[in-house]
Amino acid sequence: MKTAITEMFGIEHPIIQGGMHYVGFAEMAAAVSNAGGLGIITGLTQGTPEKLANEIARCKDMTDKPFGVNLTILPTLTPPDYPGLVKAIIDGGVKVVETAGRNPVELLPPLKDAGIKVIHKCTSVRHSLKAQDIGCDAVSVDGFECGGHPGEDDIPNFILLPRAADELDIPFVSSGGMADGRSLVASLAMGAQGMNMGTRFIATKEAPVHENVKKAIVAASELDTRLVMRPLRNTERVLTNEAVERLLEKEKRLGDELKFEDIIGEVAGVYPSIMMEGDMDKGAWSCGMVAGLINDVPTCQELIDNIMSEAEAILGRMQGQMAA
Numbered sequence: 001m002k003t004a005i006t007e008m009f010g011i012e013h014p015i016i017q018g019g020m021h022y023v024g025f026a027e028m029a030a031a032v033s034n035a036g037g038l039g040i041i042t043g044l045t046q047g048t049p050e051k052l053a054n055e056i057a058r059c060k061d062m063t064d065k066p067f068g069v070n071l072t073i074l075p076t077l078t079p080p081d082y083p084g085l086v087k088a089i090i091d092g093g094v095k096v097v098e099t100a101g102r103n104p105v106e107l108l109p110p111l112k113d114a115g116i117k118v119i120h121k122c123t124s125v126r127h128s129l130k131a132q133d134i135g136c137d138a139v140s141v142d143g144f145e146c147g148g149h150p151g152e153d154d155i156p157n158f159i160l161l162p163r164a165a166d167e168l169d170i171p172f173v174s175s176g177g178m179a180d181g182r183s184l185v186a187s188l189a190m191g192a193q194g195m196n197m198g199t200r201f202i203a204t205k206e207a208p209v210h211e212n213v214k215k216a217i218v219a220a221s222e223l224d225t226r227l228v229m230r231p232l233r234n235t236e237r238v239l240t241n242e243a244v245e246r247l248l249e250k251e252k253r254l255g256d257e258l259k260f261e262d263i264i265g266e267v268a269g270v271y272p273s274i275m276m277e278g279d280m281d282k283g284a285w286s287c288g289m290v291a292g293l294i295n296d297v298p299t300c301q302e303l304i305d306n307i308m309s310e311a312e313a314i315l316g317r318m319q320g321q322m323a324a
């Protein structure tokens with residue numbers, strides 16, 4: 001299938017694996033790219049330019065297909081060395097960067113000068129338009145369903161995607177709640193040129209995370225995610241567990257008085273224990289409602305091949321219905 005996104009990124013299928021903290025290592029990105037999608041290494045999981053350069057080199061050893069790097073721009077007093085991370089990306093010969101979080105305008109000049117395509121992930125039409133205005137090449141439109149940070153507007157993709165299609169001139173992919181061929185056809189119908197998936201890619205054979213994480217996603221239904229940190233306007237969709245229920249109880253009890261320090265134990269620095277050691281109640285970890293649609297742990301190749309053949313079958317069936 002050829003779309004503006006497959007052509008822009010030089011990939012076979014219009015399917016992207018979004019950056020994921022402690023999941024988006026070289027093994028994950030290479031498996032997705034080798035299967036014809038666009039795999040993405042998570043820059044901030046590496047943290048320093050040296051480690052990111054090493055991860056990019058490892059990924060290049062595992063695939064000769066294009067892959068990207070995610071740079072999440074966090075509101076923090078002690079920011080990571082973004083210019084150094086950008087330099088590692090450029091020096092590593094990476095061709096695509098997925099930005100997310102705050103406005104990436106300061107990172108764009110060196111990336112654009114190096115001929116790198118930038119896709120910015122955002123959760124609203126106004127932020128998508130801003131990304132277009134500042135020179136991003138594409139947008140990943142992340143609906144309320146998504147795992148991770150859905151923003152504060154709570155607009156699901158059935159509204160957000162057609163709204164983005166009506167307003168944007170640059171290509172965009174759907175993100176949040178995407179799992180299969182039905183998701184891809186629906187995304188295309190709503191004006192997207194491809195789709196981005198997070199949670200679905202964690203439940204794959206190659207995802208370099210503990211088996212408990214994959215089992216938790218397969219066991220979860222669409223009712224099992226919760227929104228945390230809304231009082232701090234830093235809303236995150238996570239899979240419920242003991243720590244999340246404790247966190248929500250604190251949010252309820254402290255109301256407007258809640259501060260980040262009150263919940264630091266449940267949210268800060270918990271990813272290594274969860275993703276690497278499988279300590280599933282250690283803290284809050286991002287997971288999408290799409291867990292309800294995930295019932296297996298295929299290889300990335302099987303997943304992407306199944307998505308493409310299901311999408312083609314649906315399109316064929318629809319054409320048949322139109323002709324009848």
Ligand SMILES: Cc1cc2nc3c(=O)[nH]c(=O)nc-3n(C[C@H](O)[C@H](O)[C@H](O)COP(=O)(O)O)c2cc1C
Nearest residue numbers: 018019020021100146147148176177198199286288
């Ligand atoms: C465990 C996990 C960690 C994530 N970490 C990041 C991250 O560090 N940076 C980022 O931009 N997005 C992050 N995301 C969001 C994904 O890139 C993607 O936008 C989202 O998962 C899409 O929704 P879905 O899970 O319904 O497919 C994360 C998602 C998950 C599930």
